[in-house]
Amino acid sequence: AQSVAQPEDQVNVAEGNPLTVKCTYSVSGNPYLFWYVQYPNRGLQFLLKYITGDNLVKGSYGFEAEFNKSQTSFHLKKPSALVSDSALYFCAVRLPPSGSARQLTFGSGTQLTVLP
Amino acid sequence: NAGVTQTPKFQVLKTGQSMTLQCAQDMNHNSMYWYRQDPGMGLRLIYYSASEGTTDKGEVPNGYNVSRLNKREFSLRLESAAPSQTSVYFCASSEAGIGGTEAFFGQGTRLTVV
Numbered sequence: 001a002q003s004v005a006q007p008e009d010q011v012n013v014a015e016g017n018p019l020t021v022k023c024t025y026s027v028s029g030n031p032y033l034f035w036y037v038q039y040p041n042r043g044l045q046f047l048l049k050y051i052t053g054d055n056l057v058k059g060s061y062g063f064e065a066e067f068n069k070s071q072t073s074f075h076l077k078k079p080s081a082l083v084s085d086s087a088l089y090f091c092a093v094r095l096p097p098s099g100s101a102r103q104l105t106f107g108s109g110t111q112l113t114v115l116p
Numbered sequence: 117n118a119g120v121t122q123t124p125k126f127q128v129l130k131t132g133q134s135m136t137l138q139c140a141q142d143m144n145h146n147s148m149y150w151y152r153q154d155p156g157m158g159l160r161l162i163y164y165s166a167s168e169g170t171t172d173k174g175e176v177p178n179g180y181n182v183s184r185l186n187k188r189e190f191s192l193r194l195e196s197a198a199p200s201q202t203s204v205y206f207c208a209s210s211e212a213g214i215g216g217t218e219a220f221f222g223q224g225t226r227l228t229v230v
Contacts, residue, residue, distance in 0.1 A: 036221075043120070043221035044206070046219070049218055103149060105161075106160075
């Protein structure tokens with residue numbers, strides 16, 4: 001079975017400061033890892049993914065995430081937060097396909113608030 | 117460039133009523149999914165369809181049925197709605213059999229069962 005944990009329900013950060021949204025996962029095998037963002041009354045939007053290769057992945061809107069296999073983590077980061085980054089962020093894990101579709105398993109979400 | 121389209125956007129049902137949530141994607145994706153989103157619980161998979169003609173249960177299938185009408189469309193039916201089904205429902209699609217492709221989501225259906 002695969003699972004994802006986002007240990008913080010809420011993260012507050014001042015505009016211009018770096019931000020980190022934490023994610024840890026549990027899966028047997030080599031996972032595919034994703035970050036999605038949800039703005040109010042909208043569907044989820046894809047931010048970035050880790051498949052293989054470089055542990056630092058860059059995505060949309062200046063976000064990046066670092067895959068750490070030994071700590072089974074995939075934390076989302078941004079060097080300088082914007083008020084417009086305030087949203088609900090979801091981490092997700094998926095096992096590589098092996099002849100059939102594999103569904104995403106989502107974390108419970110972290111509400112990021114960037115304070116002006 | 118519509119992506120994933122869900123209808124309706126909002127719905128209020130009385131307990132025991134039935135309804136069908138519609139979903140269509142125009143990206144030629146093989147896999148489609150229905151999730152529900154509840155506060156503090158993230159997204160939970162209700163049903164998914166790996167390809168046209170196949171459907172499988174997800175984490176929380178009880179009280180729901182699905183139909184993969186064709187490659188584009190994947191509907192979710194509530195036969196006898198219950199207050200516990202009050203939630204926001206999201207349809208998503210993705211490629212299958214190709215490593216690491218992301219899912220694309222619709223804007224959601226906010227359902228209230230009274």
